Amino acid sequence: MADKTLTPHISPFTLESYLWGAATLLRGHIDAGDYKQFIFPLLFYKRLCDVYDEELALALKESGGDEEYALLPELHRFQIPEQAHWRMVRTQVKDVGKAIQDALRAIEAANPDTLYSVFGDAQWTNKDRLPDHMLRELIEHFSSQNLSLANCPEDELGVGYEFLIKKFADDSGHTAAEFYTNRTVVHLMTELLQPKSGESIYDPTCGSAGMLLSAVTHLKGRNKEWRNLRLFGQERNLLTSAIGRMNLFLHGLEDFNIVRGDTLSNPAFVAGDQLMRFDVVLANPPYSIKQWDREAWSADTWGRNIYGTPPQGRADYAFWQHIIKSMQAKSGRCAILFPHGVLFRNEELAMREKLVSHDVLECVLGLGPNLFYNSPMEACVVICRMHKPRERRNKVLLINAVNEVTRERAQSFLAEDHIQRIVAAYRAFDDEDGFGRVVSNEEIRQNNCNLSIPLYVRAPIQMAVNVSENQASYGASNLQQAIADWQKSSLALRTSMEELFKILNSINLKG
Template sequence: MSKRISQSALESYLWGAATLLRGYIDAGDYKQFIFPLLFFKRLCDVYDEELAEALEESGGDQEYAAMPEQHRFQIPANAHWKVIRTEVQNVGKAIQDALREIEKANPDTLFAVFGDAQWTNKDRLPDRMLRELIEHFSSQTLSITNCPEDELGVGYEFLIKKFADDSGHTAAEFYTNRTVVHLMTEMLEPQPGESIYDPTCGSAGMLLSAVTHLKRQGKEWRNVRLYGQERNLLTSAIGKMNIFLHGIEDFKIVRGDTLANPVFVEGDKLKQFDVVLANPPYSIKQWDRDAWSADPWGRNIYGTPPQGRADYAFWQHIIKSMKPGSGRCAILFPHGVLFRNEEQAMREKLVAHDVVECVLGLGPNLFYNSPMEACVIICRMNKPKERRNKVLFINAVNEVTRERAQSFLTDDHIQRIVAAYESYGDEDGFTRVVSNDEIREKNSNLSIPLYVRANNGNSNGNGEADAIDLQQAIANWQDSSIALRESMADLFERLQEC
């Protein structure tokens, strides 16, 4: 009988598989091969575990043990890991065929779950290397007894983080700093039975954080419904596998472009949710602005964003996706959305709508692989009476720790921010409750230093204006430098076309 795998042994085993690919493919591509193989191995080992339990229960009745009702997922006999392990030639094709067979056998749950990796490219994936990879994965039995779902889920998240570290600037497409995700979830307080939605869900870390929050509090989590949309096929597959490996079944992640084609609709309206957690892609310019100006789902409630910045398109989509009574959201944005001139008219309408409940400024480097300072915006469709026509500004720029080139929030940072949000009061140098009227007097500018000066302990007595100007200048410079890089990229593209 196999023995229980420790967390450290599991992580070593998982990362060991990735190291076998070194020299064959780029580190940024590890994920498209390692994740499907890990999930394939887990499915087969759990199937075997269920088979053994059914045989014991039935006194060795093979026909009973093989019945579909005895298994969470169906594994066709010719697509089992044990069969693929015997392949010597054309191993990539054997893997690819097995993955497709499993998807076909489970159309309602595993459709497109394995992604679209090119398993048959022998220049990148020679048979010898694939056999080594299969033997490595075969060295452990990933049954639920040996590797419970929570522990495998943690191992999977470890792997996602490692791949993000190795992927450079592309990591943000599928990974958000987990300490920031934890903070956002704590602020929204998901409840049992609620629907949780992420319109740009990446590897599903934000959706899973809601479940983890309930587990941590000892509350019922099995009746929470998770919904996500993700444009990238591989990333959406990683998200599905992530949720399955955490032992969650009631979820729906769909591939698609949220702005162009929102998939969660009911009749002629967007489906609405209790909780929305999101880290939309920053200032994308490849989107259909003309279609948005006459959006059939009525998402242009505040107006049409500029072509080069779709941030307010995502923001309006999220607001239209919240239930009128219980709907609340936490969105991770760069600071530019708070003050950019080109979005001022939309921001005025946003303030007038009185859905913004809190604007939280975080320190630098909390966007994955980016030095920019991040902000979290909390919106609530039905604010408590005492919070109406007000916004809480929290300047938590100093609440950050950096170790080994990684920035993160400690539990103390998170607790302090959440406590400030819950108390919804003023604290010198940290928080301030501001009326919507005062915000309108400042042209609906939501830039945090306009309302709260961070207390850095080195004030010269009249530094408030200087601090505001400096932080605003830094934010403007960060924003304009990104715009410059985008313009230069456009220019180079045009020169190449010529």
């Protein structure tokens, strides 16, 4: 049973200190990028055991001390074999890593339908990295708090888990983008799509499941039914997919399906010979990956190459086409976080022409710099809708929100007023000087299907308050504006020259 001397109900501050304190025990012994593969499984393991004990105590109380009744599987969310309980590992003095590994595998085996491989594949028995004394310190640290539901409700532990994910992302350098997307951007994307109760939500590159979780948070914040959401995700990395599953479990979610695997080469969610279709797709695909099977895509079994085959060095349009093929015909809508290059790169022009002709592109939203994790690059969000309202057909809303960003303590994020301004512009779907413009598909074709936002929307000049901090951002924005102006003037010059040649030819023919 859990320690009875522990203080009930953990405050948010205490919880954060407790969670990050576990990571500090590893500092100097293993790389910061590797903290997550040990800390997350131990946290989840401790939570499972404490909740099991809580359920057991309640059943004993209700049954007047009937232990046989209290141990019935149906009275417990997850099964914890006696030999795999936290208290057994806590007594281990030698070969602590092996004891932890055996316990985790036993719990996975006892819950094959829900917890299969949920603890990842960390090398617990590598004593060169994690000697017994260090693991004992970790076990004792986690033992200092009781993580029962009464002491730490699901929403509060979920917030703490997200805090820990972000802290690990901060410490992980360039690899952070593999499992973490700026949560303020995720919040914006969810607000734009407005998930509804009962809908299916899909993320083909789900990382730590932050986007799936955002749909739940969206409905909870509006006091709407969220338990009937159907959540689906696929993630190539085993540890990251495990982190995502643990994240949803710790938030009290059970009706979800996160599968490990490569979405492009082996999509997990299929029905017969077709991809499953979803109401909402939220995604931040890996940026321009080079290692993917382009040849297989050119004759894709699932018919996802509706616009063509992307170049080997940039799989962005492969993910984009996969997402479009994964949307419901009527209710399907998506928000995808991309680098700006997808809007204007020449090597993807033919696919972009077909995308525009398909008339599923509804909005192109340009965001400010540093919102891709640990990268100064500016990001964009593209919104597609399979069944656009009549008044939005053959039109695209372009929003230049490059200045809607806040930077504090070397972190960039979207403040709530930024999010509300962008969402309001999207819902209005109208021109707003210096911020947004509705452009016809025909005008986009006249611009050679270049979707670079400054071609259509000139950003207003802003006075920088913190010039030293933001001048790189404004410089990038001004450069993009200059390039866009050059592209537009070049297009106008080319058009004028073509008209002139037509006139000269006409004169020559008459002569």
